[in-house]
Amino acid sequence: MVSTTPTIHERKRIPMKIVTQKDQRKQHTEEKKKAKAKVKVVLYAKKHGTAAASIKYKEHPSNIKRWRNRCDGHWQSLLNKSRRPHSHPKQHTLLEESWISEVWAVCGYKGIDYAYAELVRHYGYSRTLWGLYHALRRFGLVRQPKKKGRRNYRQCTPCEIPGEKIQIDVKQVPSNCIRGEHRQNEKNLFQWTAIDECTRTRFTYGYEEHTPENSVDFLNRFLNWFPFEIHCIQTDNGTEFTYTFISDTVKCPFEIKLAELSIAHKLIKPRTPWHNGKVERSHRMDQRYFYDWESFRNTSEFNEKLSNWLDWTNHKPMRIFQGKSPAQKLEDYMWLI
Numbered sequence: 001m002v003s004t005t006p007t008i009h010e011r012k013r014i015p016m017k018i019v020t021q022k023d024q025r026k027q028h029t030e031e032k033k034k035a036k037a038k039v040k041v042v043l044y045a046k047k048h049g050t051a052a053a054s055i056k057y058k059e060h061p062s063n064i065k066r067w068r069n070r071c072d073g074h075w076q077s078l079l080n081k082s083r084r085p086h087s088h089p090k091q092h093t094l095l096e097e098s099w100i101s102e103v104w105a106v107c108g109y110k111g112i113d114y115a116y117a118e119l120v121r122h123y124g125y126s127r128t129l130w131g132l133y134h135a136l137r138r139f140g141l142v143r144q145p146k147k148k149g150r151r152n153y154r155q156c157t158p159c160e161i162p163g164e165k166i167q168i169d170v171k172q173v174p175s176n177c178i179r180g181e182h183r184q185n186e187k188n189l190f191q192w193t194a195i196d197e198c199t200r201t202r203f204t205y206g207y208e209e210h211t212p213e214n215s216v217d218f219l220n221r222f223l224n225w226f227p228f229e230i231h232c233i234q235t236d237n238g239t240e241f242t243y244t245f246i247s248d249t250v251k252c253p254f255e256i257k258l259a260e261l262s263i264a265h266k267l268i269k270p271r272t273p274w275h276n277g278k279v280e281r282s283h284r285m286d287q288r289y290f291y292d293w294e295s296f297r298n299t300s301e302f303n304e305k306l307s308n309w310l311d312w313t314n315h316k317p318m319r320i321f322q323g324k325s326p327a328q329k330l331e332d333y334m335w336l337i
Contacts, residue, residue, distance in 0.1 A: 035075040042071045099123045117317035159198040163228035167279040168194045168235050180297035192218040195279045199329040206302045215240045215254040232264040
């Protein structure tokens with residue numbers, strides 16, 4: 001993908017802040033309240049004894065004794081002291097911190113995996129990916145995501161050869177990305193996506209209409225592009241792929257084409273998009289790194305930018321392949337052809 005992002009020297013460096021001023025004030029206020037509460041416990045213990053103070057304030061006697069030894073009459077003496085070491089033999093050097101700041105200013109919007117690959121490839125960065133993540137959190141450049149409950153999904157059998165199973169799905173382009181006459185005429189854009197489960201290699205193409213005929217056209221384009229034989233294609237139950245839920249006699253053109261090519265067609269259960277998880281995850285990546293930054297005036301411009309974006313995603317390092325890109329993973333299987 002041809003990027004118009006300013007270079008490292010042209011773009012202003014993002015300042016490294018451990019925590020924001022707002023977080024500092026909030027933390028200081030909470031510590032101040034706790035210290036003043038400890039002073040009350042100490043004063044009560046001096047007057048009525050440690051045991052009585054422990055019963056009333058529900059604090060362990062050893063804590064109250066420690067506070068009495070530290071207290072000099074002011075609440076500042078009971079503030080929690082920092083447990084952070086003054087130095088660490090494996091901490092990031094100033095040079096490494098400057099590398100992280102420069103690369104994140106340019107490649108941060110592309111994700112931590114991509115920024116890590118750039119650091120390793122061009123700067124000789126020797127830390128682990130998690131080391132980079134914790135450094136970015138410490139500098140205030142990323143925030144820890146909120147924890148969500150995770151379902152216990154049944155683990156599917158991984159595919160061992162390219163073309164064993166292909167996931168296909170359609171994504172509607174957000175309306176805020178459409179510009180010019182295309183938007184004035186209230187036209188839509190749709191992205192067809194096919195992803196190989198074994199190598200994560202993707203193929204995408206854009207259309208104006210959400211029809212089975214476009215699904216057939218996309219299938220022909222994908223078969224000409226993908227170097228391996230396709231054994232099975234997995235889709236959802238949309239009418240662009242199947243007529244299972246609207247007719248018992250009429251066959252969808254997409255299903256007819258697959259039958260002519262002797263390719264198996266697997267349908268996921270209704271209302272279970274996680275069964276097509278790999279292509280759905282790639283659509284989320286498209287939204288975050290592509291559609292949030294681009295706009296289109298017509299279908300040809302959309303497909304031109306989509307082609308550049310496809311090239312970038314197929315050469316993007318992936319954590320699941322230990323830093324290899326889908327294109328490199330596909331090359332590992334070329335001897336099978």
